[in-house]
Amino acid sequence: MARKQETPKVVEYDRTGDADVLELRPTDVPVPGPGEATVEVICAGISHIDGFIRAGRETEWDADPWPRRSGSDFAGVVVAGDGTFKPGTEVIGHVRAGAQATHVTVPNAALVVKPKEVSWETAGGLFLAGATALDTLDQLKIGPEDTVVISAAAGGVGSIEAQLAKHRGARVIGTCGDRNFDYLRQLGIKPVRYGEGIADRIRAAAGGPVTALIDNFGQDGHALAEDLGVPASRYRSSEDRRHTEVKLLRDDAESIAYGTSLLARLAELARIRAFTLLVSGLYPLEEIGDAYRDLDKLHSRGKVLIGTRMVTTFRTLKARDVHEASA
Numbered sequence: 001m002a003r004k005q006e007t008p009k010v011v012e013y014d015r016t017g018d019a020d021v022l023e024l025r026p027t028d029v030p031v032p033g034p035g036e037a038t039v040e041v042i043c044a045g046i047s048h049i050d051g052f053i054r055a056g057r058e059t060e061w062d063a064d065p066w067p068r069r070s071g072s073d074f075a076g077v078v079v080a081g082d083g084t085f086k087p088g089t090e091v092i093g094h095v096r097a098g099a100q101a102t103h104v105t106v107p108n109a110a111l112v113v114k115p116k117e118v119s120w121e122t123a124g125g126l127f128l129a130g131a132t133a134l135d136t137l138d139q140l141k142i143g144p145e146d147t148v149v150i151s152a153a154a155g156g157v158g159s160i161e162a163q164l165a166k167h168r169g170a171r172v173i174g175t176c177g178d179r180n181f182d183y184l185r186q187l188g189i190k191p192v193r194y195g196e197g198i199a200d201r202i203r204a205a206a207g208g209p210v211t212a213l214i215d216n217f218g219q220d221g222h223a224l225a226e227d228l229g230v231p232a233s234r235y236r237s238s239e240d241r242r243h244t245e246v247k248l249l250r251d252d253a254e255s256i257a258y259g260t261s262l263l264a265r266l267a268e269l270a271r272i273r274a275f276t277l278l279v280s281g282l283y284p285l286e287e288i289g290d291a292y293r294d295l296d297k298l299h300s301r302g303k304v305l306i307g308t309r310m311v312t313t314f315r316t317l318k319a320r321d322v323h324e325a326s327a
Contacts, residue, residue, distance in 0.1 A: 010101035011288050012067040016056035019292035022070065024285060030105040037081030038105045039091060043124025044306045045073030046100070046291055047156070049245045053097075060246060064097075070288075071100035071306075072249055075114055075123030082108070090114040092267055094127040094259050096251040100288060102308050109256050112264045115271040122270055122277040125156070125303035130270075130277075131262040132244050133160035136236055137168070140212050144169030147206050149228070152216035153189060154180035154301045157241065161214055162189045163275035173205050175217070183278075183301060199227040216241060278302030284310045 008029045013021040032038045050070050053061050061068070078089045085091060085108060093111040098104055114123050142148055142165050150165070152158040153174025165172045166188055174180075174189040175198065184191040192201045194217075202210065202224075210228045215221025218238035225235040248259050269275060281304040283291035288306060295304045 006102070008101070008103045009285070010098060011070050011285070013054060013070070014067050016054060018055070019051070019289040019296070021054065022288050022292070024288065025067075027101070027103075029103040032081045032105050034082050035084075035108055036105055037078050037085050037091075037108055037111060038103060039074065039076040039093060039111070040079050040103055041074045041076040041099065041101055041124075041308050043075050043120045043308070044071050044099045044101075044285075045125035045128065046071060046288075046295055046304050046306060047073070047128050047245070048295065049128070049242065049249070051292060051296065052242075058246065060250075061097075069098035069100070071098065072096065073125055073127040073129075074099040074104060075120055075126070076104075076308075078111075079103070084108040085111060085113075090116075092118075092123045092126055092263060094131075094248075094256075094263060096249050100285065100306055102285070107256060109253070110260055112260060112267055115267055117271045118267060120307075121279050121282065121305055123267075124307075125277055125279070125305050126266055126270065127259070127263055128245060128248060129156040129303060130160050130266040131248050131259055132241060133157050133164060134262050134266060134269075135244055135248070136214060136241065137161060137164055140214070140234055140236065142168055142170050142212060146170040146211045147173070147208060148212040148214065149173045149175065149192075149202055149206075149210055149224075149230075150189075150214045150216065151175045151194075151221060153191070154183055155216060156303045158214075158216045159187070159278060159302055160275055161216075163187055164269065167269070167274040171206070173202055173210075175202075180301065199224060202228060280304050282307055282310075284308075 007026045010027040075092045078085045091111045092114045150162050153162045154176050162172050162174050172189045174184045175192050181191040190205050212234040213225045213230045214236045280302045281294050285308050
């Protein structure tokens with residue numbers, strides 16, 4: 001039996017604010033022109049920078065017209081296009097805004113074929129966190145001679161950075177809270193607790209010089225890098241991360257091509273399981289506000305994702321919710 005065609009929908013908002021301003025609305029999907037494809041979205045990612053943009057904290061979006069759309073990461077199935085990607089092709093893609101939708105029309109240059117070994121969940125949350133992580137490791141030239149410290153190492157960007165740094169042969173120390181110790185150990189990452197005395201704990205864990213530090217946490221990482229003797233050229237701050245994310249969300253041809261080159265590498269790294277993307281929460285598109293409120297707690301490991309065709313919307317109790325309730 002043919003599947004019933006549903007009205008395409010997209011997440012939009014008419015004013016700056018928190019997740020409460022987001023609305024799921026019917027939409028007309030643009031017919032793809034030359035060099036474009038329309039993708040039925042199966043899974044989409046959400047990121048902290050989406051909230052910064054929505055709140056009006058990112059000036060590059062000040063001139064964007066209203067209503068505005070949200071989300072950059074998606075994976076799905078091509079349903080129309082110019083033939084570059086045949087209908088039925090499973091793809092991973094990126095867009096400046098508007099991935100949180102049932103359908104998107106994007107340049108072919110923003111798409112790569114999804115390897116069959118990569119799950120929809122991994123594919124849907126791959127682009128912004130993964131490209132930011134990979135670009136940062138490339139900038140720092142992380143390799144086998146390095147001992148690198150990564151803060152917020154259980155988060156969406158940090159967990160990918162830590163795993164890919166380890167894949168490159170580096171020794172990796174991840175800073176985190178107590179409840180994430182076992183998770184990082186399972187990845188082969190040495191965990192170190194946040195808080196007073198962290199520099200001494202890192203030195204003890206490193207057993208030698210720390211050669212690079214990536215701060216995803218945003219709390220005086222520069223002072224910690226200096227204390228550990230990390231050269232300024234091999235330190236990246238949370239503000240550096242923000243600049244990288246903004247760069248990856250630009251929609252000029254050069255930026256799209258660069259982002260897609262990183263995405264292609266990430267898809268292959270995911271295929272060979274150089275890293276795994278931990279899914280902390282998976283929400284239906286209709287519950288986009290709840291998904292962002294979950295992310296905003298800053299307690300999720302890995303990624304919080306959106307599904308457009310959920311088999312069930314039944315909520316299961318998360319282990320981290322149990323931990324927080326008993327803490």
